[in-house]
Amino acid sequence: ELKVEQNPLFLSMQEGKNYTIYCNYSTTSDRLYWYRQDPGKSLESLFVLLSNGAVKQEGRLMASLDTKARLSTLHITAAVHDLSATYFCAVEGNTPLVFGKGTRLSVIA
Amino acid sequence: EAGVTQSPTHLIKTRGQQATLRCSPISGHTSVYWYQQALGLGLQFLLWYDEGEERNRGNFPPRFSGRQFPNYSSELNVNALELEDSALYLCASSTGQAISEQYFGPGTRLTVT
Numbered sequence: 470e471l472k473v474e475q476n477p478l479f480l481s482m483q484e485g486k487n488y489t490i491y492c493n494y495s496t497t498s499d500r501l502y503w504y505r506q507d508p509g510k511s512l513e514s515l516f517v518l519l520s521n522g523a524v525k526q527e528g529r530l531m532a533s534l535d536t537k538a539r540l541s542t543l544h545i546t547a548a549v550h551d552l553s554a555t556y557f558c559a560v561e562g563n564t565p566l567v568f569g570k571g572t573r574l575s576v577i578a
Numbered sequence: 579e580a581g582v583t584q585s586p587t588h589l590i591k592t593r594g595q596q597a598t599l600r601c602s603p604i605s606g607h608t609s610v611y612w613y614q615q616a617l618g619l620g621l622q623f624l625l626w627y628d629e630g631e632e633r634n635r636g637n638f639p640p641r642f643s644g645r646q647f648p649n650y651s652s653e654l655n656v657n658a659l660e661l662e663d664s665a666l667y668l669c670a671s672s673t674g675q676a677i678s679e680q681y682f683g684p685g686t687r688l689t690v691t
Contacts, residue, residue, distance in 0.1 A: 502679070511668060512682040557621065565611050565634065566680065568621040 471496045471562030475569035482548050482576055490572045492541040492558035501541045502559045502566070503532050512557065515543075548576045580605070582671050582683035590689045591659050599654040599686045603671030609633075610652040611672070611680060612644060616665035624667075627652055628674045659690045 472495040482488050492501070500519055504512040516525045518534035518541060525532050529552065531544045541558055555573045559566040583602045591597050603610050612624040623636040627646035641657040650671075656663055666687050670680035 504682075509666075509687075511684045512670075514679065514681065517679050559621075565623060565626050566613075566621075567623070570620045 471498070471560060471567045473558060473560050473567050473569040475558055475572050478570055478572060480572055480574045482545070482574070484549055484576055484578050485547050487547065488545050490543040490545070490556055490558075490574075492543070492560075492569055494539045494541075494560045494567075496562060497536070497539075498560045498562060500561045501534055503541070503543055504557045504559065506555045506557065506571070508555075515556075545574075548574075550576050550578070552576050582669055582681055584667075584669050584683040584686050586686060587684070588687045588689070590691065592691055593659055593661060595659050597656045597659060597663075597688055599656075599667050599669075599688070600651065601654070601669030601671075601683060602651045603669075604681055607671035607673055607681075608650055609672045609674035609678070610646055610650065611670040612652070612654050613668045613670065614638075614665045615668060615685075616662070619665075621668070625654065656688070661690050664688060664690045 474493045476491050503515040505515050506512050516532040521536040523534045529546045534541045553576045555571045557568050557571045559568045585600045609628040611626050613621050615621045625644050626634040630646050644654040646652045666685045668685045669683045672678040672680045
């Protein structure tokens, strides 16, 4: 059974600082997704990572995938308040998507 | 292009009642997925429909059921509602091809009292 673990689950960071969210998964998968969710809202797709060594960047967020280590990272550069949200990674397994528990990010001044 | 739509936005039901949630996929998408996001339990896969057929089912009791119509829209039915069914129910759609990103709708907030 595919398991997806994210850490940390809660992250409070100061504006302007850098930090990384980690996503580990237990079995081989071809695709990994990162989503953002604002309170009470749906999921917004951030990145789709399809191959080993894939790196994608959008603004202050950069995601990477190491399929050999079964690890993806979401790196936040120079955080701003607008990045406050919950971030989920999700991996395709026997069921369409298995989600991590999410990382609740709070960016404070 | 319109995104995934869901109705209703909010639904309040009493224990034992039935709830029906609806989803319309993005035009051209044939696959519809249902997920439950309950407080403290994270996002869990419920059901996957493609071309009118149920393709996969998550670890939920049979009182969670659904169907997909010829126009690819979908219904999720929850019978004999229990308090723990209170959650945000998210629908997603994709093209159904081997490598196909899922696009999520705004969700239906179900509250069972």
